[in-house]
Amino acid sequence: MLEKIDQIMKELIFSFGYDKASEMFQSISSGKKLRSKLILKIAPLSDESLKLCAIVELIHSASLLHDDVIDESSTRRGKASVNATYGSKNAIMLGDILYSKGYYELTKFDSFICREISKAVSLLSIGELMDVELSKSFNTNKDKYINMIYNKTAVLIEASAKCGAFLAGLDTDKFAQYGKNLGLAFQIIDDVLDITQSSDTLGKPSLSDFKDGKTTLPYIYLYENLDENDKEILKSYFAKELDDSQISWIKSKFNEHNIVQKTINEAKNLAKEGILAIDEYKNDGLVAVMKNMVDREF
Amino acid sequence: MLEKIDQIMKELIFSFGYDKASEMFQSISSGKKLRSKLILKIAPLSDESLKLCAIVELIHSASLLHDDVIDESSTRRGKASVNATYGSKNAIMLGDILYSKGYYELTKFDSFICREISKAVSLLSIGELMDVELSKSFNTNKDKYINMIYNKTAVLIEASAKCGAFLAGLDTDKFAQYGKNLGLAFQIIDDVLDITQSSDTLGKPSLSDFKDGKTTLPYIYLYENLDENDKEILKSYFAKELDDSQISWIKSKFNEHNIVQKTINEAKNLAKEGILAIDEYKNDGLVAVMKNMVDREF
CATH class of the missing domain: 1.10.600.10 (Farnesyl Diphosphate Synthase)
Incomplete structure (x- = not known):
């Protein structure tokens, strides 16, 4: 297909x-x-x-x-x-x-589809700008991050699910909720993989996001959990090429505060909520897509 | 307004x-x-x-x-x-x-408007690529030039006129013809002005188009009128920073072969045809827009 x-x-x-x-x-x-x-x-x-x-x-x-x-x-x-x-x-x-x-x-x-997709693209283009703007400084605001990934990644997935439901004559709002949560979970998992996967698997160095100025959700959670001194250290590492000892320090702090699991749990909660939204349709395929996204090796 | x-x-x-x-x-x-x-x-x-x-x-x-x-x-x-x-x-x-x-x-x-404008934008984006591609070498093909300016400049003007007519309940095809010709004439005149106007008026050096690799209509006509030897000279000047004597040579050849007038006549013919298309509507405003475009100081 x-x-x-x-x-x-x-x-x-x-x-x-x-x-x-x-x-x-x-x-x-x-x-x-x-x-x-x-x-x-x-x-x-x-x-x-x-x-x-x-x-x-x-x-x-x-x-x-x-x-x-x-x-x-x-x-x-x-x-x-x-x-x-x-x-x-x-x-x-x-x-x-x-x-x-x-x-x-x-x-x-149909104008419903035309409108939903084009609205999504306009938000996507704003999301791209938000991403670039947020990358200019260390961002500790979770709402800003979630809003950015919603626009940049989730809106087109949300609109796709919504329009699929429209073609099928199903409840578009419920499938939109599923799509939104799938998109958010997808991006959060992608951000986790940048930390947990080897550079071989990623095809780029590990912790690239942080080097590129992207304070993704794991870094926001880490920052919240660090003491004042460590907060300053983490900020000093932002958007820089790091040496091995600095990378080790970040990874040890992630471990110490159980940040990866905390972030994955956030994605899992979104996944659960998304699945629940379309529970009545017993769509095993969609349940599997969502579960495969969050239940994997990290 | x-x-x-x-x-x-x-x-x-x-x-x-x-x-x-x-x-x-x-x-x-x-x-x-x-x-x-x-x-x-x-x-x-x-x-x-x-x-x-x-x-x-x-x-x-x-x-x-x-x-x-x-x-x-x-x-x-x-x-x-x-x-x-x-x-x-x-x-x-x-x-x-x-x-x-x-x-x-x-x-x-209305979907008519939605379709016409979006079709125009897709052609406009192809026109931009055509412009860049044509600029890579000396182009002697008038059809390619006209097709490029149609896409890059005229389609959105054509679609605007067509959609205006749709809103007014008038014959969309006739106004589309007017708009298309207005767009083509507009671009041809713009290309002439790059040759005839002083750098002060243009806000950029005269003959910038040719230096930028743009073989606009006057150059295509000039090339057609030159003997073999002069054809080679003109081609050797393409897409280069020219000195005063080279610029003088080009301008003298334009004069010798009456190229500017020939090009303006092409725009005037398009203008006439465009005005004729909507003749029955006695729209003095549109006649004036078209005439002001081509009847001016060069």
């Missing part, structure tokens, strides 16, 4: 008949398609639901193209990023092409 | 309640609003038509924000560009915010 979605995405971009756009589009590696899997676990399989998946993936890809320019990332999904291969300018333009084609195709859907 | 449009645009961006976005948005200087003037000369003045103007201007501003990053322009409308003031990354993000907010607000309009 996911190949079919890739095929539709390709057809949409190739429909411009402009070789350079087609060539650059083909250099993007296919993603996990979390949003599409979600839609297809909620809505019946049809040309319509597959097309919606393709549109959401185009929009998601567009946001990643611009993200990679902004974060100066040279890799994406294990391959060279478009900005690395074709330069930042081309990546910006390809992002605009994917966004705009996605929007145009959206207008062929 | 134009202040009212600025006000709506501001309200739309301020509605995110995110200070950094509001601050950056306010640094953008207000433009001439060609597209809004067009809409308001076709559609009756109403909250709806003003809102449509604000959306189209948001989208146009978004495209300029990304254009300026891609062209590394440090000024826009006589002020520092957003990329110059806040950096390219912020300009990309602000562009995404303006685009996405514009799209979201569009979904509150």
Whole structure:
């Protein structure tokens, strides 16, 4: 099914008949398609639901193209990023092409879907800015962090679930709640993995987020639990290239205060609440997606 | 009326309640609003038509924000560009915010409007890429040039006229024709002014386009009219910083072959055809807009 979605995405971009756009589009590696899997676990399989998946993936890809320019990332999904291969300018333009084609195709859907997805993208674009702004200083405010990841990561997942429910004629608010919580849990788990996984598994050095100025939830919890002296030490390590002893110090403090487990529990609570929201539908697939997200090796 | 449009645009961006976005948005200087003037000369003045103007201007501003990053322009409308003031990354993000907010607000309009504007933006994004690609080598193909300026400049003007007509209950195809021709004539005249106006008037050196790799219509016509030897000379000057004698040579060749007048005539023909398309409506305002565009000092 996911190949079919890739095929539709390709057809949409190739429909411009402009070789350079087609060539650059083909250099993007296919993603996990979390949003599409979600839609297809909620809505019946049809040309319509597959097309919606393709549109959401185009929009998601567009946001990643611009993200990679902004974060100066040279890799994406294990391959060279478009900005690395074709330069930042081309990546910006390809992002605009994917966004705009996605929007145009959206207008062929019911206005509910058109509105929900486009609202999500506008919040997503604000979320990207919030992420960059929050990265400028050590952030100890959990609400700001949650609000940022809600906008940057969860809104499009929430909208995908909501629109899937709309196509299926189900309660859109309940599935929106599930999608929102899935998105938040997904991001929190991603932030935990940056701390717990080896650099080999991550494909980047461990604790990269903190070095990149991202005070993710584990760091916010750690900060809350440290004494005044250690708080200052942690802050002094923010957004810096750290040596092994400094990395060890952070990791030992995470252990001492049981921060990773505390953060995972937060994600697990979101997962439970999300599953509960759609409890009446007995949708085993969605329960499994959520559980696989939080019940894993860390 | 134009202040009212600025006000709506501001309200739309301020509605995110995110200070950094509001601050950056306010640094953008207000433009001439060609597209809004067009809409308001076709559609009756109403909250709806003003809102449509604000959306189209948001989208146009978004495209300029990304254009300026891609062209590394440090000024826009006589002020520092957003990329110059806040950096390219912020300009990309602000562009995404303006685009996405514009799209979201569009979904509150009739699907005809939603579709026409979003289709235009997808072609606009392809046009931007075409412009960059064409700038890589000396282009002698007039069709490619016209197709590029159609996408990059004329489609959104065409869609604005078409949607104005839709709001007014008029023949959308006829107004689309007018808008398309206005957009094409506008760009061709802009390309002529880069050659004929003094650097003081332009705010940039004369013949900047050619230096920037843009083989605009006057250069295509000039190339067609030169002998083989001079063709090679012109090509050797492409995309280079030229000295005074080289600039004089180009200008003398333009004069010798009467290229500026030939190019202006092309724009005048487009203008006539555009006016003819809406002849039955006796819309003096639109006739004046078109005439003012082409009947001017060069």
